[in-house]
Amino acid sequence: MSIVDVKQLTVGAKLAEEVYTSLGGLLFTKGTALYEKELELLDVFMIDQVEIEDTEPEWPEPAEQQVAATAPIAANQSQSEKPAFQDTFDKATTSLRKLLQHVEGGSNIPVMDVREVISPLLEQFSEQPRVLLSLRGFSKADSYSYEHAVAVGMISYMIAKWMKIPEREWMQIALAGTLLDIGKTKIDRRILQKPGKLTDEEFEEIKRHTVYGYQLIRASHGLSEGVALAALQHHEREDGSGYPLGLSGAKLHLYSKITAVADVYHAMCSDRVYQKAKSPYVVAEQLMQDSFGKLDPQVVHTFIKGVTQFAVGTVVELSDGKLGKIVFTDSKHPTRPMIESGGTILNLVESRQLSIVKVIEN
Structure with missing residues (x-):
């Protein structure tokens, strides 16, 4: 391999080492072929030299072929991942629905059965975490509550891993997310499925699902106190403005803090009766605002x-209607990545008037 000045690079040369920005973010992986777009990004990030492979460069294809070959990279990955994951997700949802119907009928929570239902999904999800950007595609309006339970469970599991919580707790946190709304099995379906506005009395009954869930989980074997407290506290807020007890941050269990974020994220990314799904990036920015209190x-x-660390290559729609592809995510501004659109690089950190309104699901 050779160290070469960026201005002297031959189009089509391949990187022999990964390239990082001055802030430590990964710009290009080893083996990336450097064409016009890549050379432009190296210039944007003021990178003067890179290490390249000592091989004959691959010459770029005609523009039309480049678009066909490079633009759908993320799409092809999603296509190979999504059907398999969709199948596992659907099976978990169907199985969980049956299990929770038994609880609704008065049975105890079948904890081991729930574990068996979500374990294959968690294993597959750990290998394909990028599906977090396209969870909307796995949802159906008629089974939302069960899909929400499965999704919150697996999101909570990933947060636990990313926070480096001891591995022995990961499954309990996943169960906490999955069983977060188990208390709703004790609420009259006529209230849960009411299409119009709830009365004050009905809303107070809905809020009691947190207490009902705590009681159900405490009565079950194989679930920790943290799982029970997550059910009780996931609607509490750091500033004490939540329910049922109005507790503030210092009094909230870590599991409840994790599942609360997972709960809000999936709910806002999903189509519901009273709310259309929002883009994962719009939701992420809302979460950032909510982190203040x-x-x-x-x-x-x-x-x-x-x-957001898996987003490079993802095709998105911007608020001005243009389509683009995420080419770089700055760890300091993860919700405002750099977008390639129409041969131009847009930095959403600088273009504050623009936002990502949709992740294109392929």
């Missing part, structure tokens, strides 16, 4: 950093 800032920042 509502949600635990460490949990929020860890989650957003984790969910």
Whole structure:
């Protein structure tokens, strides 16, 4: 390999080592072929020299072929990942629905059965965490509550991993997310499924699902106190403005802080009766705002950093209607990446009037 000045690079040369920005963010991986777009990014980030492989460069294809070959990289990955993950996700949702219906009928929580349902999904999800940017594609309106339980469980699991919580707790945190709303099995379905506005009395009954859930989990074997407290406290907020007890941050269990972020993220990314799904990036920015008083800032920042680190190559729609591809995510501004659109690099940190309104699901 050779160290070469960027201005003297031959188009098509391949990197022999990874290239990082001055802030430590990964710009290009080893083996990346350097064409016009890559050379432009090296200039943008003021990188003067790179190490390249001592091989004959690959000459670029015609422009039309480059678009076809490079633009769908993320799409092809998603296509190979999504059907397999969708199948596992659907199976988990169907199985969980049956298990929770037994609880609704008066049975105890079948903890080991729930573990068996979510374990394959957690294993697969750990290998494909980029699906966090396209969870909307796995949702169906008629089974939202069960899909929400499965999704919150696996998101909570990933947050636990990213926060470097001891591995022995990961499954308990996943169960905490999955069983977060188990108390709703004790609430009249006519209230849960009411299409119009709830009365004050009905809303107070809905809020009691946190207490019902705590009681159900405490009565079950194989679930820790943290799982029970997550069910009780996941609607509490750092500033004491939540329910059912109005507790503030210092009094909230870590599991409740983690599951609260997972709960809000999936809910806002999903189509619901009274709310259309929002872009994961719009939701992430809302979470950042909520980290000032509502949600635990460490949990929020860890989650957003984790969910955006896989975004390079993802095709998105911007608020001005243009399509583009994420080419770089700055760890200091994870919700405002750099976008390649129409041959131009847009830095959303500088272009504050623009936002990512949709992640294109392929």
